[in-house]
Amino acid sequence: MAPKVLVTRLLPPKTQARLLEQNFELIQWKENSSIPRDVLLEKIQGVDALFCLLTEKIDNELLDRAGPQLKVVATMSVGYDHINVDAVKSRNIKLGYTPDVLTDSTADLTVLLALGASRRIKECIQAAENGLWGKWGPTWLCGTQFTNKTLGVVGLGRIGEAVAKRLQAFGISRVIYSGRTKKSEQVEARLNAKYVPFDTLLTESDVIVVCCALTKETENLFDYKAFSKMKRTVVFVNSARGGIVLQDDLVRALEENLIGAVGLDVTTPEPLPPTHKLYSFPNCLILPHVGSATMETRENMANMTLENILAGLKEEKLPYSIY
Numbered sequence: 028m029a030p031k032v033l034v035t036r037l038l039p040p041k042t043q044a045r046l047l048e049q050n051f052e053l054i055q056w057k058e059n060s061s062i063p064r065d066v067l068l069e070k071i072q073g074v075d076a077l078f079c080l081l082t083e084k085i086d087n088e089l090l091d092r093a094g095p096q097l098k099v100v101a102t103m104s105v106g107y108d109h110i111n112v113d114a115v116k117s118r119n120i121k122l123g124y125t126p127d128v129l130t131d132s133t134a135d136l137t138v139l140l141a142l143g144a145s146r147r148i149k150e151c152i153q154a155a156e157n158g159l160w161g162k163w164g165p166t167w168l169c170g171t172q173f174t175n176k177t178l179g180v181v182g183l184g185r186i187g188e189a190v191a192k193r194l195q196a197f198g199i200s201r202v203i204y205s206g207r208t209k210k211s212e213q214v215e216a217r218l219n220a221k222y223v224p225f226d227t228l229l230t231e232s233d234v235i236v237v238c239c240a241l242t243k244e245t246e247n248l249f250d251y252k253a254f255s256k257m258k259r260t261v262v263f264v265n266s267a268r269g270g271i272v273l274q275d276d277l278v279r280a281l282e283e284n285l286i287g288a289v290g291l292d293v294t295t296p297e298p299l300p301p302t303h304k305l306y307s308f309p310n311c312l313i314l315p316h317v318g319s320a321t322m323e324t325r326e327n328m329a330n331m332t333l334e335n336i337l338a339g340l341k342e343e344k345l346p347y348s349i350y
């Protein structure tokens with residue numbers, strides 16, 4: 028009997044075509060929205076493999092519903108805070124993800140947010156589009172630049188390093204970072220980066236980029252106390268996960284002018300309702316979680332996820348495995 032595979036979205040065209048060529052029974056959610064939880068819980072029953080996205084919560088309830096034949100879960104993302112990893116592992120289910128392939132696109136977008144926030148791009152676009160473009164003025168819409176500034180990277184992983192490398196090309200002269208572990212001399216030498224305590228990063232950085240995973244330790248890491256310690260001119264960018272920032276505290280910090288400019292690709296919740304207070308700040312630039320959104324990257328991510336599914340069905344080691 029052909030194995031059953033549940034895919035929770037329509038994939039980018041090349042990988043979708045490849046998916047349709049496979050020799051398995053395909054159950055696929057093809058709507059232009061994420062699969063509702065009740066539908067997911069119904070469709071998961073009896074499947075051998077699950078191809079999911081970060082929009083699906085993979086927990087004990089879902090794994091119980093799936094049944095003991097489930098061999099592999101592969102997420103089309105590098106972040107896996109939506110997955111109860113211990114629950115999956117304890118059932119001997121293989122677990123795959125998509126590291127590396129989205130590093131460049133996400134780092135590009137993080138830099139775009141940093142530059143956009145620091146150069147007041149939201150106000151600039153609004154001024155041009157809304158007839159507020161007056162005569163050229165010496166200080167009108169002036170932002171700040173990165174020349175000789177200090178960059179603080181929270182989580183110097185794949186994306187954090189790629190962001191630091193890119194921002195050095197814009198004049199950043201000092202890179203400091205915080206995280207769970209001090210990186211090897213090799214990594215530090217590549218960026219001339221220095222490991223510092225979190226508080227030092229907060230007080231000494233001109234630009235802060237959040238590139239760490241969302242975990243129990245990093246949840247709400249950026250609260251009012253953290254924002255209060257930052258330079259009043261800081262450019263704060265989060266392209267990792269919304270849950271790392273205590274959003275009400277970010278609103279308060281913006282209201283009290285504790286922060287120079289903010290760039291967010293991730294929020295809580297997602298989508299962030301258009302009436303949310305965060306949109307009202309001219310110095311807060313918000314994008315709808317598009318860090319990895321290039322067609323090249325998305326095809327690669329989908330393809331890697333399919334590779335993981337195929338390996339898992341054959342009971343082979345996954346090529347891109349979380350454990």
Ligand code: NAP
Nearest residue numbers: 106182183184185186206207208239240244266267318319
């Ligand atoms: P990675 O190479 O695994 O890097 C993750 C970093 O998080 C590591 O440096 C790790 O530090 C750090 N970290 C883990 N726990 C921490 C803690 N308690 N305190 C501080 N730092 C901690 O992953 P990546 O490929 O760079 O991706 C990073 C994150 O970006 C993903 O988890 C995902 O949530 C997010 N992301 C977002 C988008 C988007 O579309 N906006 C796209 C891709 C990824 P250690 O090295 O010390 O363990």
